[in-house]
């Protein structure tokens with residue numbers, strides 16, 4: 001029997017499919033539900049320093065290549081979310097990763113410190129949400145200096161391993177990956193959504209209330225592929241691939257580019273919550289059919305000469 005077990009910074013996952021941040025709502029129960037349905041790990045909705053309403057509707061629209069969203073990070077703030085994370089950790093058979101964000105670098109540190117009380121095995125730092133601006137009017141992940149400073153502050157405020165979640169729309173993702181790794185990131189998630197827009201030709205206006213949003217789903221996959229491939233060449237820390245994973249073959253492709261696990265978001269809209277079990281089965285079938293013993297055998301093999 002082939003093995004699809006994997007690990008991220010010493011945290012063991014029975015399979016490499018991980019629920020992506022922000023997809024199934026904010027409650028601990030929703031995270032437990034995804035774990036029960038086969039996710040090898042689950043990531044919480046990004047948690048910020050205080051309650052935040054998010055953008056007005058419409059916040060999500062489907063197009064031929066996937067979805068465009070601008071939910072605007074609605075969340076109930078770290079103080080009100082600690083218990084949800086504790087609940088999820090207690091009831092989930094799979095590791096629960098807490099995702100955090102801040103409006104300033106210092107806020108990332110505060111949220112990291114507070115959420116660490118819930119003792120998640122890993123913290124994912126959302127440096128890259130395209131729908132909220134930092135002090136500088138753009139996501140921290142767009143500048144290697146700012147991204148590194150955020151990671152360094154987070155590391156000063158927690159002993160829990162930290163995953164830096166990067167954005168695709170940068171001139172050199174290799175440079176950003178190196179900067180966050182040098183600042184102490186223990187792993188990298190790549191990628192968040194890509195900025196985009198959908199216009200309704202009947203009204204002649206952008207569909208989303210926020211006008212622009214983030215592209216997710218199949219259209220994002222080749223972009224994620226190149227990012228993961230480039231990051232694998234520039235750093236030696238684990239990479240979690242994200243973007244358009246819908247079938248086992250998508251996960252296999254990201255693993256070959258260098259990912260040790262994959263996150264799944266939009267795929268849930270297409271294949272339901274069973275997607276984690278289905279993708280896991282499809283990865284196993286691929287490995288078996290092609291004579292591999294384990295997932296590890298294909299991680300990064302696209303780089304072999």
Ligand SMILES: Cc1cc2nc3c(=O)[nH]c(=O)nc-3n(C[C@H](O)[C@H](O)[C@H](O)COP(=O)(O)O)c2cc1C
Pocket residue numbers: 020021022023045046060067069071073099126129165191192193216217218220242243244245263264265266267
């Ligand atoms: C409705 C929606 C909400 C999201 N919220 C978050 C979030 O709170 N934090 C975050 O880091 N990423 C968030 N994302 C981005 C996803 O975690 C993921 O990076 C992206 O959707 C690409 O993966 P996919 O193609 O599998 O959906 C969100 C995506 C969607 C579609």
